[in-house]
Amino acid sequence: MYVDKITLAHGAGGYETSLLIHELFVKVFKLKNIGDGIGLNELDDSATIPIGNGKSLAITVDSYTVKPVFFPGGDIGKLAASGTINDLAVIGAEPIAFMDSIVVEEGFPLKDLKKIINSYKSILDEYHIALLGGDFKVMPKDSLDQVIFTSIGIGLVDGRPLVDSNVEPGDVIVVTGPIGSHGAAILASQLGLEDVEVRSDCRPILPAIRIAKKLNAIKAAKDPTRGGIAMALNEFAQKSHVDIIVYEEKIPVKEEVKALAEMTGVDVYALASEGQALIVTSSDRANELVEALRRNGFREAEIIGEARRPIGHKPRVYLKTLIGGTRVLEVPRGELVPRIC
Amino acid sequence: MYVDKITLAHGAGGYETSLLIHELFVKVFKLKNIGDGIGLNELDDSATIPIGNGKSLAITVDSYTVKPVFFPGGDIGKLAASGTINDLAVIGAEPIAFMDSIVVEEGFPLKDLKKIINSYKSILDEYHIALLGGDFKVMPKDSLDQVIFTSIGIGLVDGRPLVDSNVEPGDVIVVTGPIGSHGAAILASQLGLEDVEVRSDCRPILPAIRIAKKLNAIKAAKDPTRGGIAMALNEFAQKSHVDIIVYEEKIPVKEEVKALAEMTGVDVYALASEGQALIVTSSDRANELVEALRRNGFREAEIIGEARRPIGHKPRVYLKTLIGGTRVLEVPRGELVPRIC
Numbered sequence: 054m055y056v057d058k059i060t061l062a063h064g065a066g067g068y069e070t071s072l073l074i075h076e077l078f079v080k081v082f083k084l085k086n087i088g089d090g091i092g093l094n095e096l097d098d099s100a101t102i103p104i105g106n107g108k109s110l111a112i113t114v115d116s117y118t119v120k121p122v123f124f125p126g127g128d129i130g131k132l133a134a135s136g137t138i139n140d141l142a143v144i145g146a147e148p149i150a151f152m153d154s155i156v157v158e159e160g161f162p163l164k165d166l167k168k169i170i171n172s173y174k175s176i177l178d179e180y181h182i183a184l185l186g187g188d189f190k191v192m193p194k195d196s197l198d199q200v201i202f203t204s205i206g207i208g209l210v211d212g213r214p215l216v217d218s219n220v221e222p223g224d225v226i227v228v229t230g231p232i233g234s235h236g237a238a239i240l241a242s243q244l245g246l247e248d249v250e251v252r253s254d255c256r257p258i259l260p261a262i263r264i265a266k267k268l269n270a271i272k273a274a275k276d277p278t279r280g281g282i283a284m285a286l287n288e289f290a291q292k293s294h295v296d297i298i299v300y301e302e303k304i305p306v307k308e309e310v311k312a313l314a315e316m317t318g319v320d321v322y323a324l325a326s327e328g329q330a331l332i333v334t335s336s337d338r339a340n341e342l343v344e345a346l347r348r349n350g351f352r353e354a355e356i357i358g359e360a361r362r363p364i365g366h367k368p369r370v371y372l373k374t375l376i377g378g379t380r381v382l383e384v385p386r387g388e389l390v391p392r393i394c
Numbered sequence: 395m396y397v398d399k400i401t402l403a404h405g406a407g408g409y410e411t412s413l414l415i416h417e418l419f420v421k422v423f424k425l426k427n428i429g430d431g432i433g434l435n436e437l438d439d440s441a442t443i444p445i446g447n448g449k450s451l452a453i454t455v456d457s458y459t460v461k462p463v464f465f466p467g468g469d470i471g472k473l474a475a476s477g478t479i480n481d482l483a484v485i486g487a488e489p490i491a492f493m494d495s496i497v498v499e500e501g502f503p504l505k506d507l508k509k510i511i512n513s514y515k516s517i518l519d520e521y522h523i524a525l526l527g528g529d530f531k532v533m534p535k536d537s538l539d540q541v542i543f544t545s546i547g548i549g550l551v552d553g554r555p556l557v558d559s560n561v562e563p564g565d566v567i568v569v570t571g572p573i574g575s576h577g578a579a580i581l582a583s584q585l586g587l588e589d590v591e592v593r594s595d596c597r598p599i600l601p602a603i604r605i606a607k608k609l610n611a612i613k614a615a616k617d618p619t620r621g622g623i624a625m626a627l628n629e630f631a632q633k634s635h636v637d638i639i640v641y642e643e644k645i646p647v648k649e650e651v652k653a654l655a656e657m658t659g660v661d662v663y664a665l666a667s668e669g670q671a672l673i674v675t676s677s678d679r680a681n682e683l684v685e686a687l688r689r690n691g692f693r694e695a696e697i698i699g700e701a702r703r704p705i706g707h708k709p710r711v712y713l714k715t716l717i718g719g720t721r722v723l724e725v726p727r728g729e730l731v732p733r734i735c
Contacts, residue, residue: 191405
C-alpha cells in the first residue's frame with residue numbers, strides 16, 4: 054500500500070503506526086541508544102540511560118491530544134500524568150521527575166487550563182514527583198483544537214529494566230483489572246452517547262507494579278493503551294518470539310464497555326485502557342501475584358493466558374473464545390478511535 | 395489586568411508568558427527539583443539531575459509550532475534539533491540523546507514529514523546524538539494547522555551548570571553574531587513579504603560554547619529566542635540582580651533585518667535568534683574569547699555590553715543608543731510574532 058499523505062490510521066497506535074515509525078525513524082536514525090540502554094530499536098515504553106552501579110534513568114515522552122479534554126473519569130492533565138507514570142512503571146522504573154510542554158489554542162479558558170494543570174499536579178504530588186520545568190506555547194484561534202499536553206517522565210531503574218522481550222514460553226499473563234474502559238469512555242463522548250455510563254479508568258498503575266516487584270513476580274509489563282490488549286500482547290509476542298494464548302472467559306471487561314463495543318462494532322480488545330497493566334510472570338508465581346493484587350485494591354486481577362513456543366513461522370496471539378473457538382488476535386489496523394490519548 | 399482566556403501574548407515568551415508560568419506552575423507545584431539540581435524555580439534553559447561524581451544530566455523540552463513549517467534558512471525539524479542543542483549548550487551540557495514527539499494533521503504530505511525528520515536527523519548525526527524514541531500522533535483534518543514538533547534533549551554536565559544567575563557586576567556580555575534573523579525570516583514569511591531577503595540563522599550554537607568553555611571564558615550563556623536579546627538580557631539581570639548596559643553601535647544586526655524591523659514596527663531587540671548565543675564572561679577574558687570566536691567562524695562576534703551593580707531598586711537593562719541617549723530595554727510585552735518557534 055503506497056500512501057502519500059498522513060492518515061488517522063498512522064496515529065492510531067496499531068499496524069500502520071508501527072510501519073510508519075519504522076520507516077520514518079527506526080530505519081533512518083543511526084545512533085539509537087546510549088551504551089546498553091533501551092533505545093529506538095527496542096521501541097519499549099521508556100528509553101533508558103545507564104548511569105553506573107547497575108542503575109539507569111528511564112525517560113519517556115507522550116503528547117496527549119485527547120478529545121474531549123474533560124471526559125468521564127478524568128481530563129487531559131490526569132491522563133498525561135497517569136500515562137507518563139505508567140510508561141515508566143512498566144519498564145520497572147520509579148518516577149522521580151517530570152517536565153511538561155503545553156500548546157494551547159488562543160481563547161482557551163484560563164480556568165480550564167488551571168483545572169487541567171491541577172489534575173496533573175495532584176498526581177505528581179501523590180507520587181512525590183518533581184516538576185522540573187517545561188515549555189508553553191499558544192497557537193492562534195482555529196489553528197489547534199484546544200490543547201496538546203506533552204508530558205516527559207524521568208524515572209530511576211535499579212537493576213535490569215523490564216523489557217517487552219523478556220517473555221518466555223510457559224510464562225503467564227496477568228491483567229490488573231477490566232480492560233478497554235478509557236477507550237470506551239472517549240468513544241462514547243465523541244459519539245455524543247451521553248446516556249452510556251462508562252468512565253475512563255485513567256490512573257497510575259504503579260501500585261500494581263510495585264506489588265509485583267516486591268514479590269519478585271514480574272518479568273515484563275505493558276499498559277495496554279492505543280490498540281488495547283490486542284496491540285500490547287502482539288508486542289510481547291513479536292519482541293519475545295513467543296505465541297500468546299488468552300482466554301476470553303478470563304479477560305475482565307465491564308458490561309457497559311462490552312455493550313458499547315458491540316453497539317459500535319469496535320473490537321473491545323483494541324480499546325485503550327489507561328489504568329490497567331498486563332504483567333508477565335513465571336507460572337509458579339502467578340497465583341501468588343493475582344492474590345496479592347486482589348488483596349490490595351486490584352480486585353478483578355486475573356490470569357488471562359500464557360506464552361508458548363511459537364507453532365508457526367511468525368509469533369501470534371490466539372484468543373480462545375467463549376464458544377470454544379480460536380481466533381488470531383491481530384495487530385489492530387485502521388483508524389480505531391481518533392484522539393483517544 | 396484580569397484575563398479569563400489564553401491570549402497570543404501568553405505564548406510570546408515575554409512579560410505575559412512569565413506571569414502565566416509563575417501563576418500556573420511555579421506557585422502551584424510543590425516539588426520543583428531533584429537534589430541541588432536546576433528545576434522549576436530557576437526556569438533556566440535546561441533542568442538538571444545530579445548523578446554523582448560532580449556530574450549531572452541536563453534535560454530540556456520545547457514544542458515547536460513554527461509557521462511556515464519550511465522557511466528561508468531551515469524547517470521545523472532543523473529548528474527543533476538546533477533549539478534543543480542550544481538549550482543544553484547554554485547550561486554547559488554536551489548533548490547525548492534526544493527524544494521527539496510529533497503531532498501531525500491528517501492529510502499532511504508524507505514527503506514533507508520525511509524532509510522535516512531528515513533535517514532533524516542530519517543535525518543529530520553531526521553532533522553524534524542518539525535518538526532514543528518518542529511519540530507520534532495524528533489529529534483529524536482542521537484540528538491542527540500542520541505539525542507540532544516536540545523535542546527533548548538530554549545532555550551531560552561535567553561540573554557546575556552555567557546558570558543565568560551567575561552574572562556578576564563587571565562581567566562582559568559577548569554575542570556570537572548578528573541577532574534577530576530567525577524572527578525576521580518568520581515575520582517576513584508570515585506577512586507574505588517574499589521579496590525581503592532574510593534567512594533564519596537557525597543552527598546549533600554548541601561550537602561557540604565549546605570555544606568559550608575551552609578557554610575557561612564563560613560564566614553564563616543564553617540563546618536569545620522568543621523575546622530576543624531584550625528578554626534574554628532581562629533574565630540575566632533579574633536572576634543575577636545586576637544592571638546590564640548594552641551599546642547599540644556594538645550589537646550586530648543584518649541590514650535586511652534592521653530594514654524589516656523598521657518597516658513593521660517590531661523592536662529588533664525583541665526578534666528571536668535561533669543560531670546566536672549571548673555569552674557572559676569576566677572582563678579579563680572577553681577579548682580573548684571574541685578573538686577565538688572570530689577565528690573559528692563566528693566572524694561577527696562582539697562585546698556588546700557589561701553588567702553593573704544595580705543603580706535602582708529593580709535590576710534593569712539599559713541600551714545606549716546610537717544618538718547618545720539611554721533607554722531602558724524592557725521585557726517585551728504583547729503578541730510579538732506568533733508561532734516563531
